[in-house]
Amino acid sequence: MRKAINLTGKRFGKWNVLKFYGNKKGHYYWECQCDCGSVIFVAQTSLISGRSKSCGCFHRNLMSQKMKGKTGENAPNWKNGRIKNSEGYIKIYKSDRSHCNVMKYISEHRLIVEEVIGRVLKSRECVHHIDNDKTNNCKKNLVACNDWGYHQILHGRAKILNYSLKKMEVQNG
DSSP, rough: OOOOOOOOOEEEEEEEEEEEEEEEEEEEEEEEEEEOOEEEEHHHHHHHSSSSSSSSHHHHHHHHHTTHHHHHHGGGOOOTEEEOOOTSOEEEOOOOOSOOOOTSSSEHHHHHHHHTTTSSEEEEEEEETTSTTTTOGGGGGEEESSHHHHHHHHHHHHHHHHHHHHHHHHOOO
16 A cells, blocks of 8 residues: 655646545545635545546536537437437427426427327326337327326236236137
């Protein structure tokens, strides 16, 4: 294990070393203040090796300047306003909708049901995919549900129906 070197008052990138913080699991930590004003404990090895140069403010500022005005259609990774989220649902970019998520995307299945019923769905209302394929947003595959409870009932009925059909196949097959 290396010895603690006195770094008080020294500068590493945008870090100003204020004082020694302590030894934790064989690593020496220093209380450092970034040029932006944030104070963070940084490992001595990260300071000396140059792995840590700031609290991240430099990169954030650089990226915000780079991306300024590049949202929606102007974004470099624009996919015609259609993405698949981590849950497998198709989301559509709608900058004019008040109930979109922060990134201005709304679920495609909600948009389709709203078009069919002629109004915006309430927040408690949800949409059921009959075939359980989250990407199949055909009008015939979607059912508007008054609430999550009714949606769960539909899933329960589908399981019972699938079980009954499989049982009949086994008996007849």
